[in-house]
Amino acid sequence: MTLRDIINKLLGRQESSASTARERLQLVLAHDRSDLSPELLDQMRKEILEVVAKYVEIDLEEGAVSLETEDRMTALVANLPIKRSLSGAIQVKEPVKESSD
Amino acid sequence: METKTRIILICSGKGGVGKTTLTANLGISLARQGVRTAVLDADFGLRNLDLLLGLENRIVYTAQEVLEESCRLDQALVKHKQEPNLSLLPAGNPRMLDWLKPDDMQRIVSMLTDKFDYVLIDCPAGVEDGFKNAVSASKEAIVVTNPEVSAVRDADRVIGLLNTHGIKPIQLVLNRVRPRMMASQEMLSIEDVTDILALPLLGIVLEDEQVIVSTNRGEPLTLTGSKSPAARCYSNIAKRMQGEEIPLIDPSKEGSGIRDKFRRLMQTKIF
Ligand SMILES: Nc1ncnc2c1ncn2[C@@H]1O[C@H](COP(=O)(O)OP(=O)(O)OP(=O)(O)O)[C@@H](O)[C@H]1O
Ligand SMILES: [Mg+2]
Numbered sequence: 001m002t003l004r005d006i007i008n009k010l011l012g013r014q015e016s017s018a019s020t021a022r023e024r025l026q027l028v029l030a031h032d033r034s035d036l037s038p039e040l041l042d043q044m045r046k047e048i049l050e051v052v053a054k055y056v057e058i059d060l061e062e063g064a065v066s067l068e069t070e071d072r073m074t075a076l077v078a079n080l081p082i083k084r085s086l087s088g089a090i091q092v093k094e095p096v097k098e099s100s101d
Numbered sequence: 102m103e104t105k106t107r108i109i110l111i112c113s114g115k116g117g118v119g120k121t122t123l124t125a126n127l128g129i130s131l132a133r134q135g136v137r138t139a140v141l142d143a144d145f146g147l148r149n150l151d152l153l154l155g156l157e158n159r160i161v162y163t164a165q166e167v168l169e170e171s172c173r174l175d176q177a178l179v180k181h182k183q184e185p186n187l188s189l190l191p192a193g194n195p196r197m198l199d200w201l202k203p204d205d206m207q208r209i210v211s212m213l214t215d216k217f218d219y220v221l222i223d224c225p226a227g228v229e230d231g232f233k234n235a236v237s238a239s240k241e242a243i244v245v246t247n248p249e250v251s252a253v254r255d256a257d258r259v260i261g262l263l264n265t266h267g268i269k270p271i272q273l274v275l276n277r278v279r280p281r282m283m284a285s286q287e288m289l290s291i292e293d294v295t296d297i298l299a300l301p302l303l304g305i306v307l308e309d310e311q312v313i314v315s316t317n318r319g320e321p322l323t324l325t326g327s328k329s330p331a332a333r334c335y336s337n338i339a340k341r342m343q344g345e346e347i348p349l350i351d352p353s354k355e356g357s358g359i360r361d362k363f364r365r366l367m368q369t370k371i372f
Contacts, residue, residue: 001371004286006371016287017286018289018290022297025297029257029297032258
């Protein structure tokens, strides 16, 4: 973020178009480079959430799995907020045995 | 046997970003430095390199006749009058596209190898057959792009393909840089583009009306010893190719007035 971006933010103006261009490019290139279709990515997101939800209580609404890219390296980044009990402890579940159907 | 000839593909993915203009100017500039240079028009569908070099009226044979063995290579090569170190191998009839294969491109380039120190291949836009044929005959590449989202995205695609073809090194030329727009952050910065594409920067070329004037005349800027902004950039790039260490022109440092200083302050990265 640059001084101009901060001032623009304070004044409620749009950020500079170069910043927008940079962000949009980073996003689109992560997808271009991975060759993953949005449907596949979405399916993968669901499955990852399901697996993690077997062990810890996560907020299914908040969970995000995305592709990020830097230096021609693409990473799959999962951001899965874990629900905490009132005491603040992480709620760990007993792993449930997969039912074979 | 390994050859010393540098076979460099000039490509971009997106059309109209300045490949042919760069090829013509680098060809002239390298020739002026005394190295034997061939420029090969691999854009068989929409050939233009002849026009930019002002050689369109001197073409007798093309790559097509060479491949068909109805003429010798030296009959097809068009030597530049003022810069005899530079030769153009013109593209043939667009119908060549129907039968041209990677083998054919490799055959042409291997004929040029050893007769020249540099073979610059002006690649067609796109990533289809024309591109694939040209890549198959190349060793290194210069990727040309503009500081615009679509050009950068397409460049990224091309870089991926060049990597899978084992092309090395791949260097970047950022063309049509507008210092004013970059300073006011209405254009991707040089750093933005090199960060995103993760390629070493061979050089930038400033946006310059003289490019169009020189195209009208069929005299590349580097031929006339012009001091215009783009001319300086092109000849810097050619010198860097030859191993000279020439500092980059920093567009943000252009201008020393109070307004330019203020612009630079506004551009400072805070976090
Ligand atoms: N630095 C520059 N400043 C101003 N105009 C430029 C610059 N570079 C290129 N141009 C203009 O941009 C246009 C496209 O250039 P050029 O033909 O070299 O692109 P190209 O990548 O070879 O296109 P194609 O993909 O169609 O082969 C031309 O009109 C040219 O004059
Ligand atoms: Mg062209």
